[in-house]
Amino acid sequence: MSDYIIETIETENYKLEISYDQCVESPREWSNLGTITAWHSNYNLSDDGADFRDYRSFLEYHTDKHFKTQEGLENASDERLKELMGKDYIVLTVHMYEHGQVALSTSSFMGRAIHAEWDSGRVGFIYVSKEKVKQEYGGKVINKKLRERVEGYLTGEIEIYSNYVNGDVVSYTLFDKDGEEEDSCGGFFGYDYKVNGIADYVPQEVVMAL
DSSP: OOTTEEEEEEOSSEEEEEEEOSSOOOGGGSOOSSEEEEOOSSOOOSOTTOOOSSHHHHHHHHHGGGOSSHHHHHHSOHHHHHHHHHHHEEEEEEEEEEESEEEEESSOOTTTSTTHHHHEEEEEEEEEEHHHHHHHHOSSOOOHHHHHHHHHHHHHHHHHHHHHHHTOEEEEEEEETTSOEEEEEEEEESSOTTTSSGGGTSOHHHHTTO
16 A cells, blocks of 8 residues: 555445645646745745745835835835735735644634644735736726635635645545556645545545545
């Protein structure tokens, strides 16, 4: 048995082995809607081309067009720059929780993770320009419904990336009752097999046992 097998599910006619996927590519290599920029001394979480030295430089880069002079930009508060950035981008904060493992989320871990007051905090942002949103979804106006849709998509990108960073990506191998391999596939993010997609590939008899 492979050291990477984490669960075996047996039914009358099948055996399903769930293993850690050792060959998955980073989901940040996909065609993503959002761009991640983050700052952490131990982890490189930013997408290529999103390398800013700190929070302030990130804000200044995306808002400098709103100022006539460099002095005006430098004298503006972080809150003012964040407000101005919101005119051109949809931005969600990325929080990180590190307690044995690493978790990323667009929601704070305070109140939902042990010792979050010490082991969590803002690590960066995921963002997309409103112009790109209009190009992707059509239309000239980003209404509340579309904004919520985009924010949900960005949140999903962070959830998938969190699974990848932790190694929470699995594959399956399906055997018939005689032990002959019938199917195998990898690249499923997370351990909820009815959510991560495995249930869409295996027989219903196996799905009922998941």
